[in-house]
Amino acid sequence: MNLFPIVGRELLVASRRRETQLIRFVTALTAIVVLAWMFIVMRMDNAPPHQFSQIIFGVIAGFAFFFCNLAGVRLTADTLSEEKRNGTLGLLFLTNLRGLDVVLGKMSACSLQAVFGLMAVAPVMMVPLLMGGVDPAEVGRMVGVLFAALFMSLSVGMACSALFKSSKAAIGVTFLVILILNFGIPVISIVLDEYNYISSSDSEFLACFSSGPMFPLGFSSNFSGNSPLFYQSLATALSVGIVSLGFSVWWAQRAWQDREAKPSAAAKMRPVEAISRRTKLLDDNPAYWLGVRWRWRPLLVWAAVFAGFMLWLWGLLENGRWDDEENLMTLWCTFTGFKLWIASASCDRFREDRQQGSLELLLATPLIYSDFSLGQARRLLWQFGWPLSLVLATVPFMMAYSDSDSWPIYFVGLGMLVADIWVMHFVGMQLSLTSRKPTYSGSGVALRILFLPWFIWGGVMLLLVLRSPRRPQDWVDEYFFIGLWFFVGIANNLFWGLRSMNDLKANFRQVAARAAGA
Incomplete structure (x- = not known):
């Protein structure tokens, strides 16, 4: 018995797409080009490899973290909303499919490109490990951070797609939510600490109730002594992803029905001059x-x-x-x-x-x-x-x-x-x-x-x-x-x-x- 029929079908179709293989190749090639370019620049300064391996690792991981956060904006923010605009979302629920089947199927089809791209970048991140200066545990933590950020971004995109019908609204709100999740609470904690409303330790604790701090805390230089804060931020990202995914499953079954459009109060009271204009x-x-x-x-x-x-x-x-x-x-x-x-x-x-x-x-x-x-x-x-x-x-x-x-x-x-x-x-x-x-x-x-x-x-x-x-x-x-x-x-x-x-x-x-x- 296939518990998730749409997931299996969508994964099979997406894996055979030419675009999926092309994105994986281009992502790996881009990471290799960045690695080679930084290696050439660093070698021009005659620095030993172990000194600039951390810089190379940080730059590649930073680019990967940035694109993982944008994956939901690009891939899943206009999935369910497109079905609603086309009037086909309700057809899926005329069958015996559940909301979980539909959401996971759409998410798996759209996220396969991002997962393949991240898997293509992971081996390139191992090169600084071979150069020395980068701890194997640091590489493992960073890979976990990237997959957590990717899961959170894709889930938030699915939630916004289930909530809105307009593609522009869904994409814009997804971007805004991801931005707030990464920088909103840290900025508030910094401001409160700057004006002495809270202590520095409380500021760090408050800032880690967001997904942004898990990236800098994943490096070995910041992880030692701050491991509880790292796992707190990582757990926040995973929790937001799970809650967003659950919301999209719950709301998708209720969002496919068209509601009666009612004229706004401003339209009813529009003056004659505005109508003439x-x-x-x-x-x-x-x-x-x-x-x-x-x-x-x-x-x-x-x-x-x-x-x-x-x-x-x-x-x-x-x-x-x-x-x-x-x-x-x-x-x-x-x-x-x-x-x-x-x-x-x-x-x-x-x-x-x-x-x-x-x-x-x-x-x-x-x-x-x-x-x-x-x-x-x-x-x-x-x-x-x-x-x-x-x-x-x-x-x-x-x-x-x-x-x-x-x-x-x-x-x-x-x-x-x-x-x-x-x-x-x-x-x-x-x-x-x-x-x-x-x-x-x-x-x-x-x-x-x-x-x-x-x-x-x-x-x-x-x-x-x-x-x-x-x-x-x-x-x-x-x-x-x-x-x-x-x-x-x-x-x-x-x-x-x-x-x-x-x-x-x-x-x-x-x-x-x-x-x-x-």
Whole structure:
């Protein structure tokens, strides 16, 4: 008797997928490349292997821990919610399947890629052990930490997927919960300790009621004397995973039924002026009208800007000073946050239409590519225009209190901000139509526009360093690094931007028709 029929079937199907084997190969290859790159850099300093083996082990384990925490966001956060949007979740419960069968089946099918990837990284983590300087028990603890983080992340993703129907809400809440589980309680404990509300020992004890501390405590230098705290944090991660998995099993059996949609109180009391304004927007550009229906989206951006400002103000009051490094780091973090958000927002229109099966209705209208492009541009300006303008208004004041030697960095950063936003507008439209899974089209935009230039820049720098007979500090300065980064970023933007723009202009109807029929 097969106790979990869906689990066995999904594991069998997933194990035969070409994508599963490819991800395992790419993960192992990436870990080997990182290991080789760090080994070359360390050997250039003529350091003995046992001294930098711990650094190599920490870097590889850190990357693995980061991706294990994001596994739930990427793999399981849109599993049950996709079934609910398609109206197929209820069909599963018409059989004799239990909620446990459905949840474990979906989770096993989606998590096999992550498990295979982690198993591919584990042998690479053994290389520093052979170099000396790393304890075998340390490797064992770190492998346990990685699997615990992976289980917690996948379970939280399943719980959020069972709770929400929208893919964006499920993915966003999953990311927020994982972020809070790793950093929320430790930050609170640090603040309480800083202002002498609790003692240092109580602060450490409180911080370990989260999953984040188990990673640094897993290293031998921190484990000795803190083993109870390590096991406390590890138990917290496993407990959160078990509770999340149990919640998803319990809620999945109750979440498949559609509830009657009721108009909100605000919609009932909407004034005549608002109705007239929205009618004018509909006549002006229907694509723009569709995008601005969710009036809370700019409020979320304002809330994020306010939270960032309060964090900046707290840091300023604590340190009592603000110099070039703090200014540049603040702007870099702010611009990165805006870019990631815009990368996701640029895919919203066609992504939502494909998920809801309403893309065919848009294609039945006489709207052309320029209408959709202009509507999305206006919608992005409506959502991000004023908050981003407020942030940009602070740049001259930061430059005034900075050394003139750092001004080129400000100009390059501002130029790349404009270029990246321009490119993401077109690439987001194309990927939301052509991606096999429209839910993750935003991550495809971020990978091509925001992360790929850094990989190219790092590869070029490594190649120049290895081929140069002189030391890098003898022939390059910071302006060379900045100029190379700007050149790589602009070239990458031109490639993807012109490619997407020309494809959409020439073949928009054909691309959209293929997406509607997919």
